[in-house]
Amino acid sequence: MARVRPMLDGVSETLLWTFYNRAYEAGRRYPVLDDPMALQLLADLDYPFEERFGLPGPFSSQAQGLRSRCFDLAVQAYLADRPEATVVALGDGLETGFWRVDNGRLNWLSVELPEVATLRRTLLPPSDRLRTLSGSATGLSWLDEIEDPVGRGVVVTAQGLLMYLRPAEVRKVIAACAERLPGGVFVLDSMSRWLARGTVAGTSKVGDMTVPPMRWAMNPGERRKLRGAHPGITQVRALRLPRGRGAMGELIRVQSLLPGLRTLTPAVTQLRFGG
Ligand SMILES: C[S@@+](CC[C@H](N)C(=O)[O-])C[C@H]1O[C@@H](n2cnc3c(N)ncnc32)[C@H](O)[C@@H]1O
Structure with a gap:
């Protein structure tokens, strides 16, 4: 296959940075x-990854790997009870979680903006249990595509996505899932307010890329507020990053546990929907 040159900008370009760190790790x-x-x-x-973003540092590549591993573990824990569940990955970018957690029975729906959906379809091998839907996560029509959500179960993931939406959109997506997916879970990550502030000011850079504004932010201590999005949310739980490699892995884990607001890694949270 000829190599593919992705032409992405704005929020979509950020997927290349998270991907590069993960692949590097x-x-x-x-x-x-x-x-x-x-x-x-x-x-x-x-793609000139190194030129555009710089070589991934030992912190960022391992931290990205641990974040994905944390999402994988949450998905696998749900699948242990409900192996035929649908995993809906909102803003899936070039994530390859399907291949990491596939148990041979799950269904996977990636929901991505059109240019990224096309890129996924071009680059990733097909499977009859993997579909990529083209459209915005905030449009909610993807909810109609989940087969037997109550019978089989659903895990919705939003990794590296919600911070780029507006607060009202975040609430709308979570509330719709709580309403329509009883018995399901929603796994998300959030940036702390101080980190997001630099992006809104336009001063936050990764190599040559200016990080797009993160309009939704949440300090870890604010997690419980998510429950207010819908009465169907029966549990809000902090998910800890798994143990990493060597001294850097320990540093990443310890800083992610600090009670202060200046953690450098996104906080991962799982919402459970009753019913
Ligand atoms: C930081 S990247 C994360 C990608 C992937 N989840 C990962 O962790 O590598 C943000 C992703 O959100 C996608 N995105 C942004 N707004 C979106 C929307 N409204 N609906 C669906 N996807 C969106 C972008 O195209 C991009 O792939």
Whole structure:
């Protein structure tokens, strides 16, 4: 296959940065994320990653790997009870979670903006249990595409997405899931307010890329407020990053547990919907 050159900007370009960090981590010795599909994708893409974003630092690549691993563990825990559940990955970018957690029975729906949906379809191998829907997560029509959500169960993930939406949109997406997906869970990550502030001011950069404004932010201590989005939310739970590799892994874990607001990694939260 000829190598593919992604032409993305704005929020969509950020997927290349998270992907690059994950793939870089997957290529290390003793990676925290076992992800051969990400390494294959890295080879298939024609993109000046290092020039655009700089070489991933030991903190950011391992932290991205641990964040994905944290999402994987939450999905796998749900699948242990409901192996035929649908996993809906909102803003899935070039995530390869389907291949990391596939149990041979789940269904996976990626929901992405049109240019990214096209890129996924071009680059990733097809499966009859994997679909990529083109459209905005905030449009909610993807909810109609989930087969037997109550019988089979649903895990919705939003990794690296909600911070780029407006607060009212975040509330709308969560409330709609709580209303329509009883028995399901929603796994999300959030940036602390101080980190988001720099992005809104336009002063936050990763290599040459200016980080797009993160309009929704939440300090870890504010998690319980999410319950107010809908009465169907029966549990709000902090998910801890798994243990990483070496001294850097320990540093990442310890800073993510600090009670202060200046943590450098996004906080991961799981919402459970009753019913
Ligand atoms: C930081 S990237 C995260 C990608 C992937 N989840 C990951 O962790 O690598 C943000 C992603 O959100 C997607 N996105 C932004 N707004 C969206 C929307 N309204 N609906 C669906 N996807 C959206 C972008 O295209 C991009 O892929």
